[in-house]
Amino acid sequence: MGEVLVITSGKGGVGKTTTTANLGTGLAQLGKKVVVIDADIGLRNLDVVLGLENRIVYDLVDVIEGGCRLRQALIKDKRMPELYLLPAAQTRDKNAINPEQMEALHEDLKEMFDYILVDCPAGIEQGFRNAIAGADKAIVVTTPEISAVRDADRIIGLLEAAELRNPKLIVNRLKIDMVKRGDMMNIEDMLDILAIDLLGVIPDDQEIVISTNKGEPVVTKINSYSGQAYHNIARRVCGEDVPLMDLELQNGFVHRIRKVFGLAK
Amino acid sequence: MMTEEGRIELKGTGDGLVIKVHIQGEFDLVKKLIQQKIEENPDFYKKATLAELTCEYLMPEDHDELQQWLFDEYQMNPAKKSRNKKNSVPETSEVSPTSKPEPIKWSKEDKERIEDETRFVQGTVRSGQKIHSDGNIVVLGDVNPGAELVAGGNIVVMGSFRGIAHAGAQGNEDTFVAALVLQPTQLRIHQTITRSPDGEFEQSKTPEIARLREKAICIEPFFIKN
Numbered sequence: 490m491g492e493v494l495v496i497t498s499g500k501g502g503v504g505k506t507t508t509t510a511n512l513g514t515g516l517a518q519l520g521k522k523v524v525v526i527d528a529d530i531g532l533r534n535l536d537v538v539l540g541l542e543n544r545i546v547y548d549l550v551d552v553i554e555g556g557c558r559l560r561q562a563l564i565k566d567k568r569m570p571e572l573y574l575l576p577a578a579q580t581r582d583k584n585a586i587n588p589e590q591m592e593a594l595h596e597d598l599k600e601m602f603d604y605i606l607v608d609c610p611a612g613i614e615q616g617f618r619n620a621i622a623g624a625d626k627a628i629v630v631t632t633p634e635i636s637a638v639r640d641a642d643r644i645i646g647l648l649e650a651a652e653l654r655n656p657k658l659i660v661n662r663l664k665i666d667m668v669k670r671g672d673m674m675n676i677e678d679m680l681d682i683l684a685i686d687l688l689g690v691i692p693d694d695q696e697i698v699i700s701t702n703k704g705e706p707v708v709t710k711i712n713s714y715s716g717q718a719y720h721n722i723a724r725r726v727c728g729e730d731v732p733l734m735d736l737e738l739q740n741g742f743v744h745r746i747r748k749v750f751g752l753a754k
Numbered sequence: 755m756m757t758e759e760g761r762i763e764l765k766g767t768g769d770g771l772v773i774k775v776h777i778q779g780e781f782d783l784v785k786k787l788i789q790q791k792i793e794e795n796p797d798f799y800k801k802a803t804l805a806e807l808t809c810e811y812l813m814p815e816d817h818d819e820l821q822q823w824l825f826d827e828y829q830m831n832p833a834k835k836s837r838n839k840k841n842s843v844p845e846t847s848e849v850s851p852t853s854k855p856e857p858i859k860w861s862k863e864d865k866e867r868i869e870d871e872t873r874f875v876q877g878t879v880r881s882g883q884k885i886h887s888d889g890n891i892v893v894l895g896d897v898n899p900g901a902e903l904v905a906g907g908n909i910v911v912m913g914s915f916r917g918i919a920h921a922g923a924q925g926n927e928d929t930f931v932a933a934l935v936l937q938p939t940q941l942r943i944h945q946t947i948t949r950s951p952d953g954e955f956e957q958s959k960t961p962e963i964a965r966l967r968e969k970a971i972c973i974e975p976f977f978i979k980n
Binding site: 531532533540542543544545546567579580 | 881882883884899900902939940947949950952
């Protein structure tokens with residue numbers, strides 16, 4: 490029986506889709522059977538981030554409306570044989586489906602996969618309610634900005650109201666040098682406000698932009714710092730006890746890896 | 755043994771059983787030979803739908819009798835269309851029967867009306883927008899990724915085409931998709947579907963046209979600069 494994880498944030502642009510793509514790929518790398526669902530109907534992105542846009546024939550709304558069989562809409566990832574994408578419809582909107590239909594879909598998918606990751610749209614309206622319906626666990630993504638943390642706090646409240654207790658936190662795009670100078674919120678400040686467990690921290694990394702544009706999740710590049718961070722998160726989701734990376738090591742770590750690959754002086 | 759391979763053909767298809775008799779002679783002999791074939795695998799043949807029964811060298815009444823005999827003996831129900839097959843020489847151009855649903859056939863008047871109908875779109879068709887027409891679609895502008903054009907007829911884009919196009923959506927195979935810059939996410943013509951290759955590839959600088967050639971979508975330039 491699979492587990493449904495919803496990845497949400499409230500605020501837009503904090504990295505929900507990137508996190509879903511990388512966590513899904515990371516779990517598939519660990520040998521799990523994974524499906525990632527794009528619940529952002531009308532503003533789909535997950536297919537682009539995974540580089541699978543040109544394979545879409547049927548989508549989530551087709552499945553729910555009975556326009557195709559579930560297996561017809563599942564797109565096999567081009568790198569990971571155990572990773573599948575259920576894309577969102579682009580020419581429809583969030584009202585095309587309802588929470589009960591999502592729950593029924595999850596029940597079917599649970600039979601087929603170990604992990605079902607749902608990429609939640611930004612906001613707290615219908616799209617959010619659809620995405621969290623039938624979820625077993627929630628992962629809240631935030632960035633070290635006061636606005637993102639405020640929205641994350643609101644989302645945690647809504648999740649709890651929907652009986653999704655103990656969500657886990659991923660802090661994305663942390664700039665360690667700015668934190669050191671005191672120009673950016675640090676992890677402790679955020680945990681203080683949000684009071685939930687930390688699942689992982691993703692450092693701000695140009696590699697993410699490069700890999701997103703190429704449609705290749707950064708977690709496949711294990712020598713990148715952010716890729717390593719996502720890999721660790723995937724292992725933690727699987728129940729492994731992986732210590733947080735020492736963020737101070739960033740320069741040293743990257744430097745060492747570069748040296749191994751002959752890129753550093 | 756009288757039987758020779760190929761003189762009587764029994765073949766299972768998506769529509770049912772096809773029986774072809776390529777010999778002339780006694781009707782009873784033909785019956786006996788068919789019987790022999792069927793007894794090799796009775797479970798498979800019994801109660802099968804008889805999609806086609808041809809016996810080019812037999813008399814028309816023998817054909818009907820043979821069909822009746824197959825029904826009495828093996829409960830083979832003749833398919834309706836097999837009736838007009840009697841005594842005919844097998845046509846070589848005939849498309850082999852498949853289990854696929856038949857595309858909608860338009861009457862000539864319908865076809866002409868639809869071919870005359872063209873929807874013109876001015877400006878950029880953006881992600882999430884879907885343009886539908888039973889006839890043709892002409893876009894005077896670009897079509898961006900995530901946008902979808904579905905036409906019963908042809909699609910012409912006077913600009914860059916980067917979205918999804920479906921030409922001949924209602925069953926017309928002789929349709930095309932043409933654009934000044936053809937870089938589709940996905941192309942569908944009739945029931946054939948294709949996608950752009952993964953990774954980097956060289957883009958043509960000339961306008962291109964995509965059409966069906968032997969059930970495959972082919973892209974070729976339709977205008978060569980002098």
